[in-house]
Amino acid sequence: MESLNVPQRWTSPLTRRQMLQTSLAGASLASPLATRTLQPFASAQERGERPNNVTHIKVLNPRQRVPVSFIIDDSTCLVNLAHFGIPHFAEAYPDRYPQDWRKLPREIPDSFVRIFADWCRDHGVKGKYSIVPYPACVGWMDRDLPGWSKAELADSLKLVREELTPNWDIHPEMITHTWAINTKTGRPFPQRTEQFMENFGWSQDKSADELTDYLSYALRILKNAGLPCQGLTTPGGFGSRNRINLAQASLESCRDVFQTEIPHYFRDLYGSGDESVAPRVELASGLNSEHPECVVSIVGCTGDWFGGWDGLEIGQVDQFITEDLQGGRLPEILDREEPTILVCHWPGIYANGTQAGFKIFQEAVQRIHARNDNLLWMKLSEIARYWAAKELTSISQTENRIEFNAPFASPDFTVELPLSAVQSIVQKTPAGQETLRKIDSPLALKSGTWLQQRERVVACFELPQGQSHLHLNG
Structure with a gap:
């Protein structure tokens, strides 16, 4: 599909298993690495200003198409976050993580990244690709990655810049995706409890200023590594009970570090039900001034039914769309003509070398293209821009x-x-x-x-x- 030419102007939480058991009647998917909450937006969102428009003129989807996108979480350069993250989660929750993480590959190789990027480019796929800046405290994307040479890290970053950034937004997924760090020292806090994990308790009582400091720290690492960012992804339950401060911090940190005109962030998904999955344009202000601002909350419409967060829970393509092109979650959203945004975890796409999750994704893409001829693949930043213009013009x-x-x-x-x-x-x-x-x-x-x-x-x-x-x- 043709791409949008985006103008530039600016130099207690539910686990994924609990969510799916509640809303999808028996689908099997686990873990706090993937925790996302589904709280009512009405009590969590601060919309800000809106224009008083005529009602007989309707803003449609871009080109009257259905926007489609693909969110990839838990990705970074070289490091398999499942291998290195499981011991951290097990330390906070000794009884919850029976996976033998030593048997999982320590690396998701760049050769697979290239295969994935080539296939997606050939099929017009766009979306968001996380780069965790300090994955599971293994090493820094802008410095050194112990276990890999300096040249290997540089080559991996170059691959992301050249092969992914044309069609994929790059997000930090906080800093480590496991232990919260002290931004004054760059070291994890010494406590080894849920309260000091990024995925769980650390973010829930922080002010907007404190969260801005934390998000900006993550963004600066990727900026130092030469990766552009217009948005952020929250790991697990990060900010799930602190929504307005999270939105404000996303706006301020992206504008401060990258001078992003329309920041966006990914925090929520609905894997079933009738709730709208359209983006939420939040904190809009100054619409008639020289310095308008807003932040856009992007909403996913599926669970991870590819390979799970650890690559051990292989799903079924029929959960997305059935062979007759009528059943599954995606036809529901496509028929609503809302942005249809699939969600996965990178270790599950690689699936410990079997690429089983990738094969499911390939089949899902081929099926939705066979079903609909009016799709428009877009990056999250492109969707955010369009929805900001749609709601605020x-x-x-x-x-x-x-x-x-x-x-x-x-x-x-x-x-x-x-x-x-x-x-x-x-x-x-x-x-x-x-x-x-x-x-x-x-x-x-x-x-x-x-x-x-x-x-x-x-x-x-x-x-x-x-x-x-x-x-x-x-």
Whole structure:
């Protein structure tokens, strides 16, 4: 699928097993390494400002397509986080981790990263790929990785920069994904309890300033390693009972370290049910100023039904989409036309060398492409940008003039107008004007085009920041 050309302006928690047992009736998936909570958003989200828009003009999905993306957690350079993380979790919970971690491979090799990246590029797949900055306290992505040479680490980082970043957002997944560290010393706290693990208790009582310090520490490591970041991923239950402070810290840390215009973060998923999985645009402010801001919470729509967080719990492709293309979780979300964002853990994709999780993913992708011809693969940052523009752009109409005041620019901005007698549409911006080209097929819709669909017009165009308008000629 064609990609979005994103403009740049700015230089007690449920375990995954408990969640799936509750909502998916018998699916088997475990562990605090994958803990994510499903608390009601209404009590956790601070939306901030919203424009008072006309109701008859509707903002659609980009190009009237269904956004699709793939979230990869627990990935980093070379280190198999399951092998090195299990002993840390077992120290905090001696009775919960029977896996023989010594039998798991210590490395997920770059040769597999390249195979994965090549296949995804050939099939248009985009998404998010974590790089844990200090994985299980093994070593630092911007310094040394004991057990691997300096050259091996440099080559691995180069592979991520060149092969992944064109189609994948890079996120830190906090700092270690196991023990919380003291950012003043760079060393883990000496306590070996749940309260001092990133996945569990450490983050729940921290202020926005304290979380900003912690998130910024993680982001700076990846910046030092030459990796760009526009967002973050929370490991396990990080911030699950501290939502507003987490959102504020995500906004502030990404803007501070990378000057990100629209920060985003991944914290939640719904693996079943009717809850919306559309992104949540939070903490919006200054929409009519020169310095608008917001942060976007990205929501996944599946559990990890590939290979689990440790590569030992191989799932079934039918949990995503059945062979007849009608059953499974993905058709439900595709039919809602909400962003369809799959979630996995990198050790489960590699599956301890069998690549079983990767094979499930390949089949799932092939099935959704066979089912739907209107998919648009997007990075999380692209989805975040579009949803920020969708929810925060002021839209009004005066006779045959549709006016937009956008705090954030967006490619492929798509609107629906209840009109049946339009002859032409002209977009006027501070940079000039363009006559949109009329087309006949919805699948041909892209920026600079429009089509008539019964008693409505659908127009797609590049939305600039600030004021612009569409002039409708009847």
